[in-house]
Amino acid sequence: MSRKKWVSAALALVLGTGLLAGCGGSSESAPEESGEQPNLLNETGMPIVNEPISLRFFTGKSPTNGSKFEETLVWKTYKEMTNIDVTFDLVPFETLTEKRNLALAGGDYPDVFYSARIGSSDLMRYGEQGVFIPLNDLIDQYAPNFKKLMEEYPDIRKGLTMPDGNIYSMPSFYDPALLSMLVGTPLWVNQEWLDQLGMKEPETIEEFYQYLKAVKETDLNGNGVHDEVPFSATGITGLIDHLKGSWGLGTSGLGHKFVDVDPDTGKLRFTKTQPEYKEMLEFVNKLYTEGLLDKEIFTIEGGALNAKGQEGLLGSTIVPNPETVMGRTEYIGLGALKGPHGDQLYSHVKVPMVHVGAFAITDKNPHPEATVRWMDYFYGDEGAQFYFMGKEGETFTTTANGELEYVDEITNNPDGLTQDQAMAKYFTWLGGSYPGLVRENWFKGSETLPSAMEAAAKAEPYAVKDILYNFNFTNEENEIMSSIGKDIQDYVNEMEAKFVNGSASFSQWEEYVNTINRMGLEEYMRVYQTAYDRYQGE
Numbered sequence: 001m002s003r004k005k006w007v008s009a010a011l012a013l014v015l016g017t018g019l020l021a022g023c024g025g026s027s028e029s030a031p032e033e034s035g036e037q038p039n040l041l042n043e044t045g046m047p048i049v050n051e052p053i054s055l056r057f058f059t060g061k062s063p064t065n066g067s068k069f070e071e072t073l074v075w076k077t078y079k080e081m082t083n084i085d086v087t088f089d090l091v092p093f094e095t096l097t098e099k100r101n102l103a104l105a106g107g108d109y110p111d112v113f114y115s116a117r118i119g120s121s122d123l124m125r126y127g128e129q130g131v132f133i134p135l136n137d138l139i140d141q142y143a144p145n146f147k148k149l150m151e152e153y154p155d156i157r158k159g160l161t162m163p164d165g166n167i168y169s170m171p172s173f174y175d176p177a178l179l180s181m182l183v184g185t186p187l188w189v190n191q192e193w194l195d196q197l198g199m200k201e202p203e204t205i206e207e208f209y210q211y212l213k214a215v216k217e218t219d220l221n222g223n224g225v226h227d228e229v230p231f232s233a234t235g236i237t238g239l240i241d242h243l244k245g246s247w248g249l250g251t252s253g254l255g256h257k258f259v260d261v262d263p264d265t266g267k268l269r270f271t272k273t274q275p276e277y278k279e280m281l282e283f284v285n286k287l288y289t290e291g292l293l294d295k296e297i298f299t300i301e302g303g304a305l306n307a308k309g310q311e312g313l314l315g316s317t318i319v320p321n322p323e324t325v326m327g328r329t330e331y332i333g334l335g336a337l338k339g340p341h342g343d344q345l346y347s348h349v350k351v352p353m354v355h356v357g358a359f360a361i362t363d364k365n366p367h368p369e370a371t372v373r374w375m376d377y378f379y380g381d382e383g384a385q386f387y388f389m390g391k392e393g394e395t396f397t398t399t400a401n402g403e404l405e406y407v408d409e410i411t412n413n414p415d416g417l418t419q420d421q422a423m424a425k426y427f428t429w430l431g432g433s434y435p436g437l438v439r440e441n442w443f444k445g446s447e448t449l450p451s452a453m454e455a456a457a458k459a460e461p462y463a464v465k466d467i468l469y470n471f472n473f474t475n476e477e478n479e480i481m482s483s484i485g486k487d488i489q490d491y492v493n494e495m496e497a498k499f500v501n502g503s504a505s506f507s508q509w510e511e512y513v514n515t516i517n518r519m520g521l522e523e524y525m526r527v528y529q530t531a532y533d534r535y536q537g538e
Contacts, residue, residue, distance in 0.1 A: 040053075040367075040370075041367075041369050041370055041373075043141075043142065043373075046081045046082060047081065047082050047083035047084075048082040048083060048084055048370050048373045048374055049082070049083045049084060049367070049370050050083070051083065052083050052084075052085060053083065053084055053085070053367055053370065054084075054085045054086075054087065055084060055085070055086050055087070055110075055111045055112060055365065055367065055371065056086075056087045056089060056110035056111050056112070057086055057087065057088050057089065057110060057111065057112045057113070057114040058089055058091065058100065058103060058109060058110050058112070058113045058114065058116055059088040059089060059090050059091065059114045059115055059116070060090075060091055060092075060093050060096045060114075060115040060116050060117060060433050061090040061091060061092055061093065061115075061431075062092075062093055062302065062430055062431020062432065062433070063092070063093075063301065063302035063303040063306070063431065064302070064306075064325060064420045064421075064424065064430040064431050065424055065428050065430045065431055066424040066425060066428070067090065069088035069090065069428050070086070070087065070088060071425075072424075072425060072426055072427060072428055073390050073391065073394070073395065073425070073426040073427070074386065074387060074390060074426065074427055074428065075088075075428065077386075077391070078377075078386075082374060084370060084371075084374055086374075088114070088428075089110060091116075093117075093431065093433070094301060096116065096117060097117070100113070100116055100117075100118070104122065104126055104131060109131070109362055109364065110362070110364065111361070111362060111364055111365035111366075111367075111371070112359065112360065112361055112362065112365060112371060113357070113359070113360045113362070114358070114359055114434075114435065115355075115358060115359075115433040115434050115435065116357065116358070116360070116433075117355055117357065117358070117433055118169060118356070118357025118358075118360055119356065119357060120162070120356055120357070120470050120471070120472050120473070121473065121478050121481060121482055122357065123162060123168045123169050123356065123357050123360065124162045124163070124164070124168075124472065124473070124475070124478060125478065126168075127162060127164070127166055127168040128164065128475075130363050131362055131363055132168040132169070132360045132361065132362060132363075133168070133361050133362070133363055133365070133368055134166040134167065134168060135166075135167045135168060135169070135170065135361065135372065136165075136166060136167050138368060138369060138372045139167065139170075139372065139376075141369075142369050142372045142373045142376065143170075143372050143373070143375070143376035143379070144376065144380075145376050145377070145378075145379035145380035145383070145437075146170060146375075146376050146379040149173065149379055149437060153173070153176070153352070155352075155353070155469050156171065156173060156353055158469065158535075159171075159351075159353050159356060159469040159470050159472070160353075160356065161472065162472050163472055163473070163474045163475070168357075168360055169356060169357040169358065169359060169360045170358065170359040170360075170375055170379075170435050171353045171354075171355055171356050171357070171358050171359075171435060172353070172354045172355040172358045172432070172433060172434060172435055172436065172438075173352060173353050173354070173379075173436075173437055173438070174350070174352045174353075174354055174438045175352070175437075175438060175439045175440065176352045177440075178438065178439065178440050178443075178447075178448075179349075179456040179459065179460055179463060180447045180448060180452045180453050180455070180456035181350075181438055181443070181447045181448075182253075182349045182350045182351075182352065182354075182467075183333075183346075183348060183349060183350075183447075183452075183455065183456055183459055183463075184320065184348075184350055184354075184432070184447065185238060185318050185319055185320055185348075186318070186333030186334065186348075186452065186455040186456075186459075187239075187242045187316065187318055187333065187334045187348075188316060188317050188318070188319070188321075188322055188331040188332065188333055188334070188455075189201070189202065189208075189211060189315065189316045189331065189332060189334060190215075190220075190314065190315050190316070190330055190331055191330050191331065191332045192330040193215060193220045193315055193330075194211065196218075196220055197211070197214045197215075197218065197220075199211055199214065201332065201334065202334060202337065203335070203337065203338060204337055204338040204339075205243070205246050205283065205337050205338065205339050205340060206340070207337075208316075208334070208337055209283075209286075209287070209292075211230075211315070211316070212230035212231055212287065212292040212315060212316060213230070213290070213292060215228050215229075215230040215292075215315035215316075216228065216230050216290075216291060216292055220315075221312055221313070227313060228313055228314075228315060229294050229308060229313050229314050229315065230287075230291075230292040230293070230315045230316060231287065231292060231293050231294065231297075231314075231315060231316040231317065232293070232294035232296070232297060232300065232305055232308060232314055232316075232317055233294075233297060233305065233317055233318040233319075234297075234300055234301060234302055234305055235297065235298060236284065236293075236297060236298070236496070236497065236500055238318040238348075239284065239293075239318060240280070240281075240284065240496070241254060241257075241347060241348050242318065242337075242347070242348045243280055243283070243284065243337070244271070244277070244280055244347050245336055245337075245339075245343065245344070245345030245346055245347030245348070245462070245464075246280070246336070246337045246338065246339030246340075246343055246344065246345070247276040247277070247279060247280045247339050247340075247341070247343055248263075248276055248339070248341070248343035248345060249271045249274065249276055249277060249280070249345075249347065250271070250345065250347025250348075250464070251263055251345065251347070251464060251466075252464065252466065252467065252468040253347070253349045253350065253351060253464045253467040253468060254347075254348065254349060254350045254351065255350070255351035255467065255468050255469060255470055256468055256471075258270060258271060258272055258488075258489060258492065259271060259525075259528055261466070261468070267529065268525065268528055268529050268532050270516075270521060270524075270525055272492045272496075272516070273512075273513045273516055273521075276343075278506065278509055279340070281496065281499045281500060281506075282499075282506060284500050285499060285500050285501075285502060285506070288500050288501055288502065289502060294308075298497060298501065302431075305317070305319070306319070306325045306326050309322055309325070309326030309327075309328055310326050310327055310328070310418075312328070314326075317331075320432075320445070320446040320447060320452075321446030321447070321449055321451060321452055323419070323446065323449055323451060324418060324419040324420045324445070324446040324449070325418060325420050325446070326418065327418040327419075329451075331451065332451065332454070332455070333451065333452065333454065333455020333456075333458065333459075334455070334458070335455070335458030335459050335461075335462065336458075336459060336461075336462035336463075344462050345462055345464065346459040346460075346462040346463040346464065347464060348459075349459075349463050349464045349467060350467075351467055351468070351469050351470065352467070352469075353469060353470070354432075355433055355435070356470050358433060358434065358435035358436075359375050359435035375435060378435065378436040378437065379436060379437045380437075381441075381442075383436075384436060384437045384438070384439070384442055385404070385441075385442040387427075387429060387434075387436055388427070388429060388438075388442050388443050388444065388445070389404050389406075389442055389444065390426050390427065394407070395407060395410065395426050396444075404441075404442060404444060405444070406419075406423075406444060409422060410422045410423055410426075419446075420446075429445070430445075468532075468535070469535075471528075471531040471532065471534075471535050472531075473527065473531055477527045477530070477531060480520075480523060480524065480527050481524070481527060484519065484520035484523055484524050485524050485527075487519055487520075488516055488519050488520070488521060488524055491515065491516065491519065492516070495512055
């Protein structure tokens with residue numbers, strides 16, 4: 001037991017239970033040397049603890065989720081099963097990074113960070129400081145489901161273990177065989193509008209452009225007003241991540257947004273200064289300049305985007321599935337678009353361990369053993385099915401051939417709710433980022449609907465095969481990545497938007513490249529290459 005934890009326990013004994021509860025923990029007294037009070041924890045089975053305890057979770061929330069997690073079917077039921085009462089302090093994903101950083105830096109954080117998208121560098125930094133506790137021994141003793149998963153997929157342990165040897169988090173993990181989940185948010189186009197226009201499904205960059213242009217010029221919804229929006233999304237990042245494969249970039253998937261493996265040399269390259277990247281940005285700028293991108297694309301949030309989709313205004317978009325978030329069934333997902341030089345790579349493929357820091361326990365948590373058991377349930381078949389499907393007869397039924405299906409109230413809601421809206425009172429996995437295990441057997445979200453599976457089937461022949469998991473940098477490397485690296489990445493993101501919206505001219509491209517070089521690109525790439533070589537050698 002660390003001195004910090006020993007002092008905390010001693011103070012709790014002196015000051016009483018009220019102070020501990022005020023720190024975001026349970027109303028129980030501080031744990032003894034073993035972590036849990038004698039007879040409180042059950043090491044197997046349910047309930048997890050013999051007496052009720054309370055925990056507070058800092059929790060990321062998508063626009064499609066409800067505003068009171070505690071009232072959903074899953075968490076009300078799980079509270080009864082476990083004897084653990086969790087309060088979810090919800091933070092919208094749009095402000096998650098800022099709020100999370102403020103909480104960690106200021107010390108005002110609760111027992112657990114849940115669906116909080118914590119990156120490897122923060123896990124390492126705050127793990128070393130003692131804010132996040134090591135989970136190695138706790139997983140070994142109290143997480144049989146997750147331990148089994150790491151044995152099945154050794155890259156999980158490799159991706160979670162920090163250079164100091166500790167594991168500080170439990171992840172979101174998608175079955176690598178389920179490509180539709182790794183794609184996540186396909187590039188969708190309106191099939192009905194294609195038919196009206198007499199156009200075939202776009203297979204090239206040029207055909208995609210011609211489709212968007214036709215949408216702008218035609219009153220496809222027949223209301224006498226040119227209110228159709230050719231393409232809309234929450235920002236331009238998703239579009240760029242989809243299109244860059246058409247210029248041969250993004251060969252390593254979405255786990256590394258600024259670098260990929262150069263297929264000619266086998267070494268890492270910084271993609272954001274490549275001539276191909278410039279040409280791709282010029283294409284996106286062309287879309288923006290000609291009014292083919294939503295004029296609100298840099299500011300619109302998910303709820304407003306879904307509302308536009310529900311009104312039938314969108315020619316193309318990037319969301320999990322228009323069927324579930326917009327109630328529209330006329331969209332099809334595109335495959336890999338062939339670029340102007342013949343490149344045809346489907347680059348929008350996530351790392352199976354999509355969120356490394358989806359679940360982390362803090363040093364304020366008086367019940368780490370019980371908390372690990374609470375989370376481990378969702379890495380097993382029973383818990384994962386419950387998390388995604390709920391209760392048989394209430395939220396799902398089983399067909400004669402053993403398939404699980406949501407009840408009609410969810411899939412054909414009598415009040416006209418979309419599937420996501422209908423599910424919000426039962427579940428909290430909508431919008432992603434949750435810790436846990438996703439397999440096709442029980443996951444019946446938008447990514448496993450026929451339209452999404454068809455989109456994945458189109459993508460599969462051209463999808464990135466050698467996906468790089470996250471790299472965990474040493475302390476020295478993290479210092480460089482959090483200073484030089486962050487400055488470069490922030491500058492690139494800023495200039496990316498400016499090049500697209502025209503506030504920066506492409507005549508400034510050479511200046512942009514030179515600025516990145518002066519900021520320390522050589523050192524940045526040296527660190528990245530060293531981490532990559534280490535990753536490959538392990």
